[in-house]
Amino acid sequence: MSPDDWILDIQNLFIDYRTKRGNLHAVHDASLRIRPGESVAVIGESGCGKTTLAASIVKMLPLNADIRSGSITYKPRKGKSVSIHSSSEQTMRTLRWSEIVMMFQASQSSFNPVTKIYTQFLDTARAHRMKLTSQQVLKRSRELLELVYLNGDAVLNSYPHELSGGMKQRTLIALSLLLDPQLIILDEPTTALDLITQKRILLLLNSLRKSHNFSMIFITHDLGIVTQLADRVVTMYAGAVVEDSPSSEFFADPKHPYSVGLLRAIPKLNAAFEHLYSIPGSTPDLVRRIDGCLFSPRCEHSHDRCLREVPQLRSVGGHRLAACHLYEEVTV
Numbered sequence: 001m002s003p004d005d006w007i008l009d010i011q012n013l014f015i016d017y018r019t020k021r022g023n024l025h026a027v028h029d030a031s032l033r034i035r036p037g038e039s040v041a042v043i044g045e046s047g048c049g050k051t052t053l054a055a056s057i058v059k060m061l062p063l064n065a066d067i068r069s070g071s072i073t074y075k076p077r078k079g080k081s082v083s084i085h086s087s088s089e090q091t092m093r094t095l096r097w098s099e100i101v102m103m104f105q106a107s108q109s110s111f112n113p114v115t116k117i118y119t120q121f122l123d124t125a126r127a128h129r130m131k132l133t134s135q136q137v138l139k140r141s142r143e144l145l146e147l148v149y150l151n152g153d154a155v156l157n158s159y160p161h162e163l164s165g166g167m168k169q170r171t172l173i174a175l176s177l178l179l180d181p182q183l184i185i186l187d188e189p190t191t192a193l194d195l196i197t198q199k200r201i202l203l204l205l206n207s208l209r210k211s212h213n214f215s216m217i218f219i220t221h222d223l224g225i226v227t228q229l230a231d232r233v234v235t236m237y238a239g240a241v242v243e244d245s246p247s248s249e250f251f252a253d254p255k256h257p258y259s260v261g262l263l264r265a266i267p268k269l270n271a272a273f274e275h276l277y278s279i280p281g282s283t284p285d286l287v288r289r290i291d292g293c294l295f296s297p298r299c300e301h302s303h304d305r306c307l308r309e310v311p312q313l314r315s316v317g318g319h320r321l322a323a324c325h326l327y328e329e330v331t332v
Helices: 050-057 089-095 117-127 134-147 152-156 165-176 195-212 223-229 247-252 257-264 304-308
Strands: 008-019 022-034 039-043 065-074 100-103 183-187 215-219 232-237 240-246
Touching: 008 050, 022 050, 022 065, 039 050, 039 223, 050 065, 050 100, 050 183, 050 215, 100 165, 117 134, 117 152, 117 165, 134 152, 134 165, 165 195, 195 215, 195 223, 215 223, 223 247, 232 247, 232 257, 240 247, 240 257
Parallel strands: 022 240, 039 215, 039 232, 100 183, 183 215
Antiparallel strands: 008 022, 008 065, 232 240
16 A cells, blocks of 8 residues: 555644643644554553544544644545645534544433434434435435444434433444545444443444445554454554554554553453553653653663653554654664
8 A cells, every 4th residue: 555545644743732730732743644444543541642633633622722733634535635733614514424423432422312313314414415305314324224233213213312322332333424434533432331232333343344445543442442443553652652553563562662561451361460560650741841752751661862852753664653762773
C-alpha cells in the first residue's frame, strides 16, 4: 500500500484544555494516519488523551478545549481533502455520519428516550438530506438491523428502554452504517456489556468492516479486544503517540518501554495476586511543563538524554514507529 494511500492524516497535533490551574496539555505532538479499510486500536491509561484525539477528528471537543497547533486532514470518497482543524461547523455537519461516525463511550444513552427507534433513523436520514423516501429509509434500516442480528420490525417499533444494552449497541452500529460512512470511531465499544455480548459485537464489527469496507478507529483499555479487531496498534502516553505498530508485531515484540509495561501488566491465569505487575510511578501532571521524555520518570532505561530531550516518533524497522531514544544513537 502506498504511503500516500490514506483517508485521515493527523500531524503534530497539540490540544489544550483551559483549566483554573492553567492549560492542560491533553494531546502533545500526536501524529497518526488511517488507511482505507484499516482497523486501528488506540490504547493507553485513562487520561492519556485517547478520547480527546478521537473527538478532535469529528470536531466535537468540549468548549474549554483548543487545538493549539497541528493539522487533521480527511479525504472524502469524492471531492477534495478537508482540513478538519480549520473547518466550519457547517462543513463538519456534512461530514459527520455521512463520512465519519463517532460512537462515544456508553453511547447507547444517545438515543432519545421518548421516541421510537424508527424516528431516530428517519431523523438521521433527513438531517443529511438522504435522497430516499421515508419508506426506503425504513427498508434500509430494517436490512441494517437484520445485518446486526436483530429483528428489524420489532426494534424499529421499540422505545430505547425496551432494548437491552447489547441490542442498543447493535442498533447504534446499524444506525452508524445508514449513510455508508468511510470511517467509524468507537470509544470503548464493549463497555458495560457481558462477555458473550462483547464477543458478538467484536465478531460483528469485523464482519461489517470487511463487507462494507470502512476504516475503524477504536479506543480501548482491553488488550484482548485489540488482538481480535486491530490491524494496527497505536499507544498513547500523557497525550503523545509513543508507538505505532502492526498488531501481530506489537504483541510479539513491543518497542516502547511503556508498551512493554502495558503487556506485562496483563494478568495471567496462573499468577498469584502478589506477582501481578504494574508500571511503577504515576502519569505526569499535564498542566506543568516537563522537559524531556514524559515517560522517563517511570522508565527503567531512562538516561540523561531522556531527561532533557523529547524523543520523536520515527521508524524502528519495517512499518513500525516509536518515540524512544533507545532506537537512536545516544550522544550525551
